[in-house]
Amino acid sequence: MRLPEPVIIPRDQHPISRKQISRAALNVLYGLHDAGFEAFLVGGCLRDLLTGIQPKDFDVVTNATPEEIERTFRRARIIGRRFRLVHVRFGPEVIEVATFRALGEADESDDDRRHSHDGQILRDNVYGSIEEDALRRDFTVNALYYNIADFALYDFAGSMDDIKARRLRLMGDPATRYREDPVRMIRAVRFAAKLDFDIDPATEAPLYELAPLMGQVPPARLFDEMLKLFLSGQAQDTLKLLQEYGLFDALFPATAEVMTDSDQRLLEAAMRNTDRRLAQDKPVTPAFLFAVLLWPALRARQAMHLDNGMAPAVALNKAAGQVIAEQVSQIAIPRRFSSVVREIWDLQPRLPRRHGNRAGQLVTHPRFRAAYDFLLLREEAGEIAPGVGQWWTDYQEADEDAREDMVRALGKAAPSSGGEGSGRKRRRRRRRGGGGSGGAG
Incomplete structure (x- = not known):
């Protein structure tokens, strides 16, 4: 596969400033850079800054391995099996750092990369270049990188064009990408509602057919995703889109059946x-x-x-x-x-x-x-x-x-008015003394 050449947007041609980036994220970026590694902000934080939203999280990617990242920072720990990441803590803030991931097919003999029979990614810890990492991103609007070395934006997938057009588009073949990770379907809905973006027709088309794949996602992971869906400030629009694409039926089947x-x-x-x-x-x-x-x-x-x-x-x-x-x-x-x-x-x-x-x-x-x-x-x-x-x-x-x-x-x-339950009148027992009903205590 031919790897993409990035469009490099220098600092004087984009609006993102270091003043908008959290101190903890800057510490991680500069720490990696000073240790001789490449270090980039990536994904949602850049997308949000370019659409006028202050990010809640800043994610970092690098060519350093998880072990090298862990050795670079005093308060760092490796987490995860499906995707190995490093959490680096500065004060109360935790920055998630990932190593560039490689392209390639799963091999049964390769313990670092496994897929299920229907294409779902079970484990992927094979590392590569930034170009390969960009092709592994889910949506084009998340395939944008900010280089701490020169403060330039690196655009591998027409990300800036899609952000300007307010368009949500999957990288690669949408049906394949949804099968790799069905959670991408509800991420499409969440981003569309949060950003007020239109879902690209090719990205939208498989949703109706593939919604049942949500049943393959581990229930614990879906709990976290549900909170992101409904607690991001656009719950009303999110509900509408989930129902439109059949995803609500997959997430809450008992409710959908009797609505x-x-x-x-x-x-x-x-x-x-x-x-x-x-x-x-x-x-x-x-x-x-x-x-x-x-x-x-x-x-x-x-x-x-x-x-x-x-x-x-x-x-x-x-x-x-x-x-x-x-x-x-x-x-x-x-x-x-x-x-x-x-x-x-x-x-x-x-x-x-x-x-x-x-x-x-x-x-x-x-x-x-x-x-x-x-x-x-x-x-x-x-x-x-x-x-x-x-x-x-x-x-x-x-x-x-x-x-x-x-x-x-x-x-x-009247006993029957106000929905007080049974219409029987009960004889009230007279209490000795003047005690009243229970208060707040």
């Missing part, structure tokens, strides 16, 4: 809310996202159990366990998040039941706020009638006396 119009509105409302919170520098927990994304599947499974005569609470609990277990086989949700998902779900039927001491107890629950936000989204989507959400909004803003008045007012309403 209704109100479910679609719920997901869209949640994505808008996520983007809004991130724009305001507010936190978004992965548990909340999974609670929303799996809610349609939970409701469908719970309804099936109810039809079989199961009690509502038991049906909810059983359905929750089944839905999460099935989803974990596709996307590995850590237990610290899946347990919170279940708590958010468990609180949904409890939030309308506010009589007596219940409201005071619920508002102190550690997952109350997330469950309350989830309830508001369900009302916004039209899944349930509005009213309970506003009551809880007012309750949180009220003082103790006003809260007692709000609860007493509920008691004057």
Whole structure:
């Protein structure tokens, strides 16, 4: 294969300045350069700088081997088996450093490069030149290099033209590249949404057919990719593209199978809310996202159990366990998040039941706020009638006396109004002494 000759863009002909590069990344670049190695910034950080986005990460590539990199820096360690990389730490920042990777076919006798029978890369630790490394990049907009030796940009694949045209284009044959690594399909969606780029027709065409290949990706890797998809500030556009190309069905099959119009509105409302919170520098927990994304599947499974005569609470609990277990086989949700998902779900039927001491107890629950936000989204989507959400909004803003008045007012309403669960009236036991309901403590 003929290797590409780079178009070299000197410093006075491009806008990237060292002032835009993190101090840790500069330390790594200069450390490698001073040790006699080639050192380049590569990929997404350059793409982002050229499109007016401040990068979160700066990646470095070099002709030094992982062992040579590790010896060059005091706080460095080699990681990974599929792709061996080096993490170099300067203060709180970690810079990922990779060695130029070579082209070539996998050989069964070569332990450093292995592919699966369907072409997926299982391991690739054969090193080469910068020209070969450029051809190994996924998208042309990520095949741009910044040389610390002369501050020039090295463009091997028409990267600058595609960035100017706001076009996302895969390097090489798209179907082959997707089969090598199916995660490239959701990366295409993520970049298109994040950068507001159009996906090149040749890059777009195989997505519809190859989306099922996502089932071959290790579930733990897909969890990290899902967070990048929905927590980059463009969750609403990302959801639309995932559904358009059939990738949502591959990632969340149980939800996709039962989606209704109100479910679609719920997901869209949640994505808008996520983007809004991130724009305001507010936190978004992965548990909340999974609670929303799996809610349609939970409701469908719970309804099936109810039809079989199961009690509502038991049906909810059983359905929750089944839905999460099935989803974990596709996307590995850590237990610290899946347990919170279940708590958010468990609180949904409890939030309308506010009589007596219940409201005071619920508002102190550690997952109350997330469950309350989830309830508001369900009302916004039209899944349930509005009213309970506003009551809880007012309750949180009220003082103790006003809260007692709000609860007493509920008691004057008809038992069937407000979704309070069973219509039976219970005889209230008179307490000795004047103890009140549980507070925040």
